[in-house]
Structures are given as structure tokens and as C-alpha cells.
Amino acid sequence: xxxxxxxxxxxxxxxxxxxxxxxxxxxxxxxxxxxxxxxxxxxxxxxxxxxxxxxxxxxxxxxxxxxxxxxxxxxxxxxxxxxxxxxxxxxxxxxxxxxxxxxxxxxxxxxxxxxxxxxxxxxxxxxxxxxxxxxxxxxxxxxxxxxxxxxxxxxxxxxxxxxxxxxxxxxxxxxxxxxxxxxxxxxxxxxxxxxxxxxxxxxxxxxxxxxxxxxxxxxxxxxxxxxxxxxxxxxxxxxxxxxxxxxxxxxxxxxxxxxxxxxxxxxxxxxxxxxxxxxxxxxxxxxxxxxxxxxxxxxxxxxxxxxxxxxxxxxxxxxxxxxxxxxxxxxxxxxxxxxxxxxx
Numbered sequence: 001x002x003x004x005x006x007x008x009x010x011x012x013x014x015x016x017x018x019x020x021x022x023x024x025x026x027x028x029x030x031x032x033x034x035x036x037x038x039x040x041x042x043x044x045x046x047x048x049x050x051x052x053x054x055x056x057x058x059x060x061x062x063x064x065x066x067x068x069x070x071x072x073x074x075x076x077x078x079x080x081x082x083x084x085x086x087x088x089x090x091x092x093x094x095x096x097x098x099x100x101x102x103x104x105x106x107x108x109x110x111x112x113x114x115x116x117x118x119x120x121x122x123x124x125x126x127x128x129x130x131x132x133x134x135x136x137x138x139x140x141x142x143x144x145x146x147x148x149x150x151x152x153x154x155x156x157x158x159x160x161x162x163x164x165x166x167x168x169x170x171x172x173x174x175x176x177x178x179x180x181x182x183x184x185x186x187x188x189x190x191x192x193x194x195x196x197x198x199x200x201x202x203x204x205x206x207x208x209x210x211x212x213x214x215x216x217x218x219x220x221x222x223x224x225x226x227x228x229x230x231x232x233x234x235x236x237x238x239x240x241x242x243x244x245x246x247x248x249x250x251x252x253x254x255x256x257x258x259x260x261x262x263x264x265x266x267x268x269x270x271x272x273x274x275x276x277x278x279x280x281x282x283x284x285x286x287x288x289x290x291x292x293x294x295x296x297x298x299x300x301x302x303x304x305x306x307x308x309x310x311x312x313x314x315x316x317x318x319x320x321x322x323x324x325x326x327x328x329x330x331x332x333x334x335x336x337x338x339x340x341x342x343x344x
Contacts, residue, residue, distance in 0.1 A: 023306060036054050
């Protein structure tokens with residue numbers, strides 16, 4: 001079989017802006033400045049090319065990685081990356097882990113064909129678990145190398161996804177996006193998962209009206225109780241009590257939130273796509289109660305595929321359409337450049 005890493009051609013896509021970045025992951029531990037991004041450039045190879053890039057200076061400079069044996073383009077880097085050099089990769093060929101900063105990936109579980117990765121905030125410490133969204137969902141423990149199915153999330157034929165509370169060490173809160181069978185159709189739901197993540201621990205659920213697929217979930221630190229977002233095509237919901245109750249967000253009507261992050265300025269930033277020109281990057285400075293569009297007039301204005309923040313205050317985002325690589329803002333989203341060290 002051909003692995004995705006075997007499709008890399010060294011003479012092309014030497015920098016992130018040469019590719020359409022499809023996913024990326026940034027370190028979250030204080031003082032860590034590592035970022036890893038995956039990009040594609042259709043038409044340059046017999047099949048779509050895959051390229052993996054690494055920055056150890058917060059996005060100011062990049063290097064192309066060999067990424068030998070990588071199994072997919074959904075990545076998560078360790079919170080203390082690159083001091084903790086581990087990277088988890090998930091895709092059609094299963095789960096693989098790199099322990100050398102992304103140069104080589106070792107297969108872990110070929111039977112895991114998920115689509116989302118949620119790494120425990122304490123992964124660079126004692127809690128080395130990763131939750132893998134799929135049907136079934138899985139939990140992987142890097143201390144033991146064991147992958148086991150995660151029970152309790154109802155899927156009704158759909159794939160799940162997970163979000164750890166950034167303060168998980170004290171709260172023990174994990175949310176899962178899943179689905180339940182309603183009276184006449186499948187309905188999207190959010191499940192609260194228990195601390196041990198074993199057995200039937202995600203059975204407490206909240207059905208979100210109007211959603212016919214599992215929502216993408218996010219948990220964000222805002223100074224008090226975590227802000228929870230749940231979104232699927234057509235609607236976005238917000239919770240201020242850890243996912244026990246959700247309210248629709250009129251300001252995000254018609255938008256799908258693909259990911260969200262909290263900046264060091266305390267604002268919440270969400271990556272959205274939608275219809276009729278109502279899409280792009282949005283920001284909330286009041287814990288999700290109101291939202292404003294930002295980054296207008298940039299490639300992010302046509303839709304944002306993913307966003308992340310770094311411990312040194314940078315915002316990173318990738319456009320859903322244009323092959324612009326990763327864009328960086330060092331001033332709360334007011335201006336964006338291809339390098340975090342640029343100022344123009």
C-alpha cells in the first residue's frame with residue numbers, strides 16, 4: 001500500500017505559502033513556540049501531494065519535514081512541542097506517532113480511521129491520552145501504546161469529535177459531538193463525558209434543535225466557567241455552564257464554526273464558513289455573547305478552515321479556499337501576514 005508520506009516530492013512546496021494548508025497544530029504550554037502544518041497542492045503530482053512543515057519560532061520561519069510513514073493529515077502536536085517532540089497523525093491509513101519532531105512516523109493502529117484528534121492538555125505531563133473521533137470513537141494512551149474503543153457516545157452512523165476543557169486537570173470535563181435518533185430523524189447532540197473516559201461515561205447529552213449531524217465542539221477558557229461552542233451546517237450554539245445547556249447564537253446564524261480559540265487578549269476567535277457572503281473570521285470579546293467579523297479584505301474573508309493561538313500571543317489561521325499557507329496576526333486579528341515576524 002502507498003502511504004501518504006510516500007507521495008511527498010522534495011522539490012515542491014518548500015514553504016507553507018506554496019501549499020493549501022489543510023490542517024495545523026500549535027503548542028499550548030507557556031513558552032512553547034512549536035507549530036506543525038500539513039498542506040496539499042493538487043495537480044503537481046500524479047496524485048495530490050502532501051507536505052508537512054514545522055516552525056519552532058512561533059511561525060516566523062518554517063522547514064519542510066520528511067514525514068516518512070505519516071498516516072494522515074489530521075495532526076496534534078504535544079503541548080510542549082518542540083521540547084516534547086511528539087506528533088500524533090490520523091487519517092485513512094490509521095494512527096501514527098512521531099517522536100522525532102515529524103521526520104518519521106511510526107504506525108500505532110491501522111484499524112483507527114477517524115477524522116478528528118483531541119489531545120489531553122496534560123499530554124506533555126502525566127496524562128498522555130488522545131481522543132480520536134470516528135465511528136467508533138477511540139482513546140489512545142501514549143504511555144502504554146494501547147488504543148481502545150470509547151463507549152458512551154451515540155453516533156447513529158455518524159462520526160464523533162471531542163474537546164477537552166483547557167482546565168481539564170481541575171474540571172475533568174470533556175465534550176463530545178454526536179447524534180441521537182429523534183422521533184422522526186437523527187438529531188445532533190452534545191455529550192458530557194466523565195473524567196475517566198471509560199465505559200458508558202458520555203451518556204449525558206443535550207439535543208441541539210435543527211441539527212441533523214454531529215456538531216463540531218470546542219471548549220474555551222474565558223476566565224470563569226469554560227465557554228462551549230457546538231456547530232453544524234445551519235446553526236451554532238453556545239453554552240456558559242460546561243455544556244449542560246445551549247443557546248442558539250443569532251449572530252452566527254447560517255455559519256458553520258470549524259474551530260475556535262482564545263487569544264492571550266481574552267477574546268474568542270472562531271473560524272467559520274457559510275453562504276451568501278456571511279463567512280470568515282469572527283471575534284467575541286464578551287465570552288460568546290456577541291460576535292464581530294474581522295480580517296475583512298484578506299483571503300480569510302472567503303472562509304476560514306482552522307484557527308489557533310500560540311502562548312506568545314500570535315493568531316494563526318488558514319483560508320478555506322485560497323492556497324495562502326498559514327496567515328499570522330500579532331495584533332489581535334487587525335492585520336495578517338504570511339510570517340509572524342513580518343509587519344506590513
